[in-house]
Each structure stands twice: as structure tokens, then as C-alpha cells.
Amino acid sequence: MSKKRPExxxxxxxxxxxxxxxxxxxxxxxxxxxxxxxxxxxxxxxxFRSVNPATGKQLTRxxxxxxxxxxxxxxxxxxxxxxxxxxxxxxxxxxxLFRIARLIQEKSRxxxxxxxxxxxxxxxESRDVDLPLVAAHFFxxxxxxxxxxxxFPGRSxxxxxxxxxxxxxxxxxxxxxxxxxxxxxxxxxxxLKPAETTSVTAMHLxxxxxxxxxxAGVVNIITGEGDIGAALVEHPGIDKxxxxxxxxxxxxxxxxxAGTNKRLTLELGGxxxxxxxxxxxxxxxxxxxxxxxxxxxxxVCCAGSRLLIQESIHDxxxxxxxxxxxxxRVGDPLDKNTDIGAxxxxxxxxxxxxxxxxxxxxxxxxxASGCELPDEGYWCRPSFFTGVSASxxxxxxxxxxxxxxxxxxxxxxxxxxxxxxxxxxxxxGIWTDKGSRIFKIADQIKAGVIWGNTFNKFDPTxxxxxxxxxxxxxxxxxxxxxxYLKF
Amino acid sequence: MSFVLKSPVPRVDQVGVIERAAKxxxxxxxxxxxxxxxKLAVAMMDLTTLEGADTKGKVTHLCRKARQxxxxxxxxxxxxxxCVYPNQVAHAVTELEGSGIPVASVATGFPSxxxxxxxxLADVRDAVGSGASEIDMVISRxxxxxxxxxxxxxxxxxxxxxxxxxxxxxxxxxxxLQTYDNVRLVSQLAIEAGADFIKTSTGKVSPAATLxxxxxxxxxxxxxxxxxxxxxxxxxxxxxxxxxxALQYLVMVKETVGSDWLTPDLFRFGASSxxxxxxxxxxxxxxxxxxxxxxxxxG
Numbered sequence: 001m002s003k004k005r006p007e008x009x010x011x012x013x014x015x016x017x018x019x020x021x022x023x024x025x026x027x028x029x030x031x032x033x034x035x036x037x038x039x040x041x042x043x044x045x046x047x048f049r050s051v052n053p054a055t056g057k058q059l060t061r062x063x064x065x066x067x068x069x070x071x072x073x074x075x076x077x078x079x080x081x082x083x084x085x086x087x088x089x090x091x092x093x094x095x096x097l098f099r100i101a102r103l104i105q106e107k108s109r110x111x112x113x114x115x116x117x118x119x120x121x122x123x124x125e126s127r128d129v130d131l132p133l134v135a136a137h138f139f140x141x142x143x144x145x146x147x148x149x150x151x152f153p154g155r156s157x158x159x160x161x162x163x164x165x166x167x168x169x170x171x172x173x174x175x176x177x178x179x180x181x182x183x184x185x186x187x188x189x190x191x192l193k194p195a196e197t198t199s200v201t202a203m204h205l206x207x208x209x210x211x212x213x214x215x216a217g218v219v220n221i222i223t224g225e226g227d228i229g230a231a232l233v234e235h236p237g238i239d240k241x242x243x244x245x246x247x248x249x250x251x252x253x254x255x256x257x258a259g260t261n262k263r264l265t266l267e268l269g270g271x272x273x274x275x276x277x278x279x280x281x282x283x284x285x286x287x288x289x290x291x292x293x294x295x296x297x298x299x300v301c302c303a304g305s306r307l308l309i310q311e312s313i314h315d316x317x318x319x320x321x322x323x324x325x326x327x328x329r330v331g332d333p334l335d336k337n338t339d340i341g342a343x344x345x346x347x348x349x350x351x352x353x354x355x356x357x358x359x360x361x362x363x364x365x366x367x368a369s370g371c372e373l374p375d376e377g378y379w380c381r382p383s384f385f386t387g388v389s390a391s392x393x394x395x396x397x398x399x400x401x402x403x404x405x406x407x408x409x410x411x412x413x414x415x416x417x418x419x420x421x422x423x424x425x426x427x428x429g430i431w432t433d434k435g436s437r438i439f440k441i442a443d444q445i446k447a448g449v450i451w452g453n454t455f456n457k458f459d460p461t462x463x464x465x466x467x468x469x470x471x472x473x474x475x476x477x478x479x480x481x482x483x484y485l486k487f
Numbered sequence: 488m489s490f491v492l493k494s495p496v497p498r499v500d501q502v503g504v505i506e507r508a509a510k511x512x513x514x515x516x517x518x519x520x521x522x523x524x525x526k527l528a529v530a531m532m533d534l535t536t537l538e539g540a541d542t543k544g545k546v547t548h549l550c551r552k553a554r555q556x557x558x559x560x561x562x563x564x565x566x567x568x569x570c571v572y573p574n575q576v577a578h579a580v581t582e583l584e585g586s587g588i589p590v591a592s593v594a595t596g597f598p599s600x601x602x603x604x605x606x607x608l609a610d611v612r613d614a615v616g617s618g619a620s621e622i623d624m625v626i627s628r629x630x631x632x633x634x635x636x637x638x639x640x641x642x643x644x645x646x647x648x649x650x651x652x653x654x655x656x657x658x659x660x661x662x663x664l665q666t667y668d669n670v671r672l673v674s675q676l677a678i679e680a681g682a683d684f685i686k687t688s689t690g691k692v693s694p695a696a697t698l699x700x701x702x703x704x705x706x707x708x709x710x711x712x713x714x715x716x717x718x719x720x721x722x723x724x725x726x727x728x729x730x731x732x733a734l735q736y737l738v739m740v741k742e743t744v745g746s747d748w749l750t751p752d753l754f755r756f757g758a759s760s761x762x763x764x765x766x767x768x769x770x771x772x773x774x775x776x777x778x779x780x781x782x783x784x785x786g
Contacts, residue, residue: 006716008709013746014523014737019515124513283706284503327742336515433498453500 010326019336021123025113030061031199033069033223034206036076037216043068048225050200053120053342054333054377062199065222067231073191073220074237077162080217081189086159088187090146097142097184099212104135107208111173111201116333118200119172120342120378121296123334133458134177137476140460141181144481148186151478157485159187160263161239166229168245169195169344170299170400176202178464178475179242180219186484188240191220193232195245197345199223230256238262240484244301247398247424247469265473265483267301267465269398270426272447273419274304274455275409278313280431281453286320289404292429292455294328294382297340298402299348301470302427304455306395307384308418311408318367318386318406325369325382332374340402343378352380352401359385359394364405390421398424412437416444425467429455448474490636494714496675499667499703508699511739521734522772525765528733529556529563531751533591533722535570535759537598537690546575550582557766557784561773566762567751568621572597573614580618591621591656595646598660598689600625604642611649622646623656625689628663631673639673640680647681656684656722661700662692670700674707684720690757695725698732702739709744718747724757730768733761 030047032039046064051057065073085093104111108131115126148157163183167175172194183190194202206221222228226249233241233253240263243253247268257264274292276285292304309317333341343349360366364385373379384404388395394405409415419428427449430438438452446467451457458464463479465471473483516524534553536545546569553566570591571579579590592614596602602610611622624646631639647655657677661670674685685704688695701723708719721740727733733756740748748754766783 004716006713008713008745009747010742010745013749014527014741015520016514016516017518017520019517128513279498281500281503282497283703284500284507287503287507336513433500453503454506 008323016337018332020332021113021116021334021336023109023113025110025117027060027114027117027200031063031203031223033063033065033073034203034209034219034221035069035073036220037210037214039206042066048196050118050197051345052117052377053197053344054374056346056377059118060200062196062223065224065228069222070191070228070231070235073222074162074235076217077189077191077220078237080215081159081162084215085184085189085218086187090148090187093184093187094142094145096212096214097138097145097181100208100214101135101138101142103208103212104131104138107204108132108135111204113334114204115173115201116341119169119198120333120344122338122341123336124338125296130171130174133460134173137174137177137460138181141185144478145185148481148485151481152485152487155487157186157487160484160486161188162237163188163190163240163242163484164232164235164238165190165192165242166233166245167192167194169198170296170301172198173201173205175244176205179244182475182480183242183484184218186481188484189218191222191232191238193222193224193229196223196225233257240264242473242483243267250471263483265465265475266471267473267475268469268471269424270301270303270466270470271306271396271398271422271424272302272304272427272429273306273308273445274429275308275415275419275431275441276310276313276317277415277432277434277437278310279433281433282313282317282320284453285431286317286324288429288431288453288455289321290324290328293384293404294340294402295456297343297380299344299400300456302449302456304427304429305399305404307404307406308409308415309406310415311410314408321384322367325367325384326371328369328371328382330369330371330373330379330381340382343380343401346378348400349378349380352399352403355394355397355399356383356403359388359392359403359405362392362394364388364392364394390418396422412441416441419445423469426470427451490640492675493679494675494711496671496707499671501667504667504699504703508702508739511698511742512735514735514738516734516738518772522769524734524737525730525769526563527737527749528730528756529762529765530565530567531754532556532566532756532758532761533568533570533724534566534762535690535724535757537570537572537593541572541575543575543578546571546579547582550579552762553583553588554586556762557769561766561769563769567755570623570757573610573617573619576614576617576619589620590618591623592617592619593623593625593689595624597623597625598691600627601629604645607642608645608649611646615649615651615653619653621654621656622650623658623686625658625660626673626677628660631664631669636676640676643677643680643682654683655681656686656720657682658686658689658724660689660692661687662694667699667703670703671707674704675711678707678711678719682719684722684755686722686724686757688725690725693726696723696727696757698735698739701736702743705740705743705748712744718753720753720755721748722755722757727756727758728760728764730761730765733765
């Protein structure tokens with residue numbers, strides 16, 4: 001290869017000035033528990049640090065719930081279910097949900113800023129993706145509240161009871177919305193446990209519940225670490241468990257709930273294949289792959305973390321990806337021009353770095369953006385591996401970071417075989433100019449969500465959930481009502 | 488149809504390209520970046536008048552505006568070129584003498600191109616003979632839509648030859664070609680046939696320039712450069728009226744093809760009313776608040 005090959009220059013020249021989001025936010029010095037409609041201190045009086053991952057410094061302190069707090073929360077949820085929320089008409093429940101949705105819209109700016117401060121995601125995403133979807137989810141399920149009998153005609157749907165919900169740190173508010181909105185629409189009450197690194201916005205959501213005058217105990221939010229989450233799902237006062245998080249914890253929950261009468265839905269990990277055929281709209285496929293893996297720093301369970309590329313266009317496509325990652329702007333999550341924010345926690349960064357090391361040891365070639373990283377906080381360059389074999393750990397394990405594994409295929413049959421060669425089955429992407437091929441391949445891939453010539457598109461009307469070890473049960477859409485109803 | 492491009496073009500997904508273009512509009516351009524961007528946009532501007540009612544007086548006015556686009560306190564560079572009908576070229580050249588600002592002329596039966604080739608070529612030679620150093624030709628959209636790709640390619644080559652030393656900008660009238668696949672195809676075709684610049688529109692058809700259309704053209708130019716090392720320019724024309732839109736185009740160029748293209752040699756705006764808003768925005772940056780539009784020249 002000649003040394004003088006033309007190359008693009010993205011460095012130098014005209015550049016963007018910093019554009020930090022500037023409006024003040026009502027961040028508190030300390031966050032309490034939300035139980036029975038009130039903000040209460042934990043009985044044991046303990047709090048833990050919540051860190052801003054973009055600086056590594058303490059952002060605020062969060063109440064650490066103990067088992068006594070948990071008991072109170074479950075009891076208040078039970079009381080609210082039996083006396084108020086369960087007997088309430090669907091139309092009335094819908095009014096509360098609509099009110100909550102409107103309040104979320106009104107406060108979306110401050111919620112977006114808090115979400116970025118607490119979790120590290122770029123403000124562009126929390127503002128344009130997370131918050132609009134949070135509000136949309138409440139609006140959508142508000143609409144179902146008085147129409148459940150039409151959703152399941154002739155089956156007289158009834159609420160299940162008290163739902164224990166444990167959510168992850170990658171989309172804190174959005175996951176809370178995915179869990180709370182359908183549960184409430186169906187007449188259940190909730191005890192929610194946010195992830196320990198991202199509890200702040202859940203507590204601001206609790207303030208919205210208070211402002212919406214949601215009856216006391218309908219939603220209770222307890223904060224803490226994994227142990228209190230485990231205690232919540234195992235609590236005898238819970239009728240239904242919904243968990244989103246890692247496959248390891250999901251399996252543990254499934255084991256612990258075996259033999260109980262509790263209902264369970266799990267939304268777990270993924271290792272989605274993004275399949276690019278040689279006839280694909282290449283420029284848009286590059287964007288789709290970029291969006292598929294680098295959206296939210298790759299902290300996305302349905303991330304397109306395995307790129308399956310037809311061998312005939314492999315070199316060209318890799319060269320395009322290599323150029324494209326140079327234009328991703330990594331840095332301050334609150335800067336409106338940031339594309340990739342901070343890794344959510346030190347622990348997660350260690351895990352990503354460990355797997356990058358494994359990829360190198362296994363002989364894959366690493367391409368990383370040449371961007372500069374801030375000195376403090378937790379950061380990872382957008383990267384991808386080529387020369388990845390299906391037996392490599394980076395092809396099989398969820399990295400949950402901005403790291404893509406690139407593999408090739410020769411024929412459609414091989415593409416399908418490789419896409420399905422995983423223990424996961426949450427999502428997949430298919431890129432081709434041939435519409436008929438999209439449908440044919442989609443039929444053969446074992447994944448809950450399949451995107452054609454796009455990726456990472458979410459809508460409250462569309463069910464989301466996994467095959468195999470990506471979990472079971474669906475959230476979103478009419479299907480998302482089922483787990484919260486008995487017939 | 489036996490026409491074969493030297494470099495085949497990929498298909499374009501409409502939804503995807505619109506989505507990508509929209510992302511460039513989310514960049515927040517503030518302070519120094521805004522000031523630099525706005526001045527760059529002026530330096531890239533082909534100040535244009537293409538009216539039946541154009542007179543020497545109007546052209547004189549335009550030429551002087553190109554030399555000094557706004558009040559001097561903003562320290563704004565001159566425009567890239569002025570763009571007129573062939574009949575006004577000689578007068579414009581005289582007016583711009585000594586300024587270094589080139590005169591561009593539309594030609595080839597602008598804006599429709601629906602004239603016999605020999606007349607269109609004569610049109611080009613006449614404009615060049617009058618002193619135009621840039622020629623903005625229109626392609627035969629009818630022929631393109633009939634599938635006459637070879638014919639369109641041959642015509643561009645013939646015009647290129649007729650241009651001599653003058654730079655050739657090829658106008659596609661993307662509003663008439665309609666699909667992004669057509670835009671990608673005709674961009675590559677024009678580049679291979681000898682275009683120095685590829686240009687979206689005449690300004691006489693709506694929609695004129697859009698961000699997604701221009702993105703497809705910039706991507707074509709980028710791939711051609713990476714394959715051959717040759718740099719082709721891009722000119723969105725028509726419909727760009729606000730400083731904010733102009734900055735969005737610059738963001739798109741910067742992030743798609745890199746900083747080498749952020750020069751009037753490789754990127755131009757064809758615009759007649761953009762300048763006013765740019766001046767207003769510059770005044771806001773310097774003075775800290777928006778002024779009444781009455782303070783800014785309109786023509």
C-alpha cells in the first residue's frame with residue numbers, strides 16, 4: 001500500500017466552542033427514600049455516595065434502604081393496592097398517568113441534565129432520546145388504563161397486586177418508566193429499586209408523583225445496593241417481579257423465585273448482530289453501526305455489538321468505520337456537542353478494559369479513536385476489533401461499552417448461523433437494499449427485536465424483550481400489559 | 488442502458504440519510520466558533536442575481552457588496568464570487584477589477600437546459616469569452632430521467648472542454664431528480680465527466696438545496712477523493728436563507744469530508760439573501776444583543 005494514500009483531516013481548522021448546558025438544576029445534597037407518599041430517612045440512617053462518572057467525584061448522597069424500610073415499602077404498596085389503586089376505575093388511573101406524563105414533559109430539561117450528571121450519558125441523548133421516550137411511555141400506557149378489556153376481549157383482565165421492580169443504570173428514568181407505567185395502568189402498585197449508581201432521577205420522578213398527587217403507596221422507591229434489590233424480589237409481599245439487568249443476576253433471581261407463586265419477567269443481556277450485506281446502503285449502514293454500538297457509550301443491552309459484514313466489502317467498511325470514529329466527540333456529558341459521554345462507573349470501566357485486554361490477547365486487532373480523554377472520571381475511546389473469531393470472548397460476552405467486534409460472512413445462510421451463534425437473543429439489525437431479504441433473514445434470527453436498515457429505534461407501542469438468555473416477557477406495546485394482568 | 492461508471496455508487500437509504508443530516512443540525516455553535524463559521528460562510532458565498540430584470544446597476548450593486556459584504560466594523564472577508572447571467576458577465580468583470588473576486592456565469596441554457604447542445608456550448612464559450620472564470624452549467628434532467636446517462640456524461644465533457652480554463656460547476660437540479668439514489672449517481676457521473684464543482688440547484692425549482700441532498704453529494708466527493716486523490720467542490724444553492732442553516736452545512740462538511748473542504752475553493756453557498764441574516768448574527772455576537780433589522784442592508 002502506498003504511503004501517500006489520500007486521507008481526510010478531521011483535526012484542526014474550524015472547531016466548535018464548548019457549549020455546556022447551563023441551566024441550574026435542583027440537585028440535592030442528600031436523597032431520601034420514597035415510601036407511602038413521603039420522603040423518609042432510612043431507619044438505619046445510612047447513606048452512600050453517588051459519583052459523577054465524568055469527574056469521579058461525589059455528586060450527592062443516597063439513602064441506603066434496610067430490610068425494615070423494605071417491609072414498610074411493601075406494606076404501603078399492599079395497602080394502596082387493596083384500598084385505593086386496585087379498586088380505582090381504569091379511567092381514573094389513566095388521569096393520574098396522563099398528569100405524570102405531562103409533568104415529565106414540563107420538567108424534561110432539568111431531568112435530562114440530572115440524568116447526564118448522574119449517569120454520564122451525553123446531554124444530547126438524555127434530552128433527545130431518554131426524556132421524550134420516558135414521557136411517551138407514560139402517555140402510551142395512560143391510554144390503555146381504561147381499555148384493558150378491549151386489549152384482552154372476553155378475558156376480564158385483573159391486576160396482579162404488588163410489583164417489585166429492579167432496574168439498571170444505563171437508562172435510569174427510561175427503565176423506571178418502562179416498569180412503572182404499565183404496572184400502574186393495569187392497577188398494580190409498585191416498589192421500585194433503581195441501580196445504586198443512578199438513583200437521582202428516580203427520586204426526582206418521585207417528586208413528580210407527589211406533585212401529581214398520586215395516592216400514597218402506589219409507587220414506593222427504595223435505594224441501595226444489590227442486596228436490597230435481592231431482598232425486594234424475594235420479599236413474600238411481592239406478587240410480580242420485573243428485572244432488567246445482567247444475565248447473571250437474572251439467573252439468580254429465576255432460581256430464587258422457583259417454587260414461589262411470583263410472576264417474573266426478565267430483560268437481560270445481549271450480543272446483537274448487525275448484519276451488513278454488500279448491497280446495503282453503505283453510508284447509512286455505517287451510521288447504523290455507529291449508532292448501534294456507541295449510543296449511550298455502548299451501555300445498551302440491545303447494542304449492535306457484533307458487526308457481521310459480508311466479506312466482499314469488509315475492508316472498505318472497516319476503513320469507513322475507522323474514519324467515522326474519529327469524528328465522534330468524547331467528553332463532558334453536559335456539552336451539547338458531546339457524542340460519547342463517561343462510562344457509568346469505575347467498575348464498568350474496569351470490566352470494559354479487561355475485555356479489551358482479552359480481545360488483544362486472543363489476537364484480534366484493535367482500532368480506537370485518537371480522541372483525547374479527560375484526565376478525571378471514567379472514559380473509554382470508541383473502539384472496534386477486527387479479525388474476531390466466533391470463539392473469542394469478545395464475540396461471546398457482553399462488553400457493555402463502546403467496543404465493537406467485527407466478523408465476516410460469505411452467504412445469507414452463514415450470516416444467519418453466525419447471528420444466532422450466541423446465548424443471547426435480544427436484538428439484531430439487517431442492512432440490505434433488498435426488502436425481501438430483510439423479511440427472510442428476520443424470520444430466521446432468534447431475537448426479540450429486529451431492525452431493518454436502522455438500529456436502536458424505540459417506541460412505546462412496540463414490544464421489547466428477549467429470546468434465550470436475554471430473558472423473557474415483553475415490555476412496551478399491548479404485549480407489555482400482559483405480565484401485569486391476571487385473567 | 489450500457490453506461491458504466493468507473494466507480495460504482497452505493498445505494499442510498501432515504502430514511503437514513505435524512506436522519507444523519509438531522510444530526511448535524513443538533514450541533515451547538517457558539518461564541519468564537521459561531522463568529523468564525525459565519526465569516527467563513529461569507530467567504531464561501533457566491534453572491535447571486537439571476538433575474539430577467541437584472542440591470543447593470545443591479546450587478547454593480549452586487550459587485551460592490553461582494554467586495555464589502557457588510558459594515559466594516561465586523562471585519563468580514565469578501566464573498567467568494569458573484570454569479571450572474573452571461574449578458575452581465577462583461578460588466579461584472581469590469582466592476583470587480585482588482586478585487587480578485589471571480590465572476591461566475593450560469594450557462595448552457597440556464598435554468599432548464601432544454602436547448603440544442605450546440606447552442607448550450609455556444610452559451611458557455613460566450614460567457615467565458617466575456618471573462619467568466621467559473622461556469623455554472625445545468626444538466627439535461629430530461630435526458631437523465633430518460634436513462635440517457637451516456638448522453639448526460641458526454642454533454643458535461645463537452646461543456647468542460649468549452650470552458651477551457653474556467654472552473655466548471657455542474658448543476659443537477661436535485662429537486663427535479665428527486666431521489667437520493669439519483670443524486671448519488673449523477674454526482675459520480677458528473678465528477679467522472681470532468682466537473683470541478685457539483686451544485687444542487689438553479690434556485691428556480693423548489694425544493695432547492697437541502698442538507699440531506701448536499702450530504703449525499705459531499706459523501707460522493709469524499710469517496711472520490713479517497714479513491715483518486717482529486718478534490719471536487721460542492722455548492723448547495725437556493726433555499727439557504729439563515730445563518731443557522733449555513734452553519735449546519737459547515738458542520739456537515741467538517742464532519743463528513745474534513746477540514747480540507749472548509750475553504751471557498753471546495754465549498755460554496757449559492758445565495759442571495761443569506762448575507763443579511765449573517766450580518767445580523769455577527770452584530771449580535773459583537774454587541775451582545777439582537778438589533779433591529781432596520782440597521783442592516785437588505786439588498
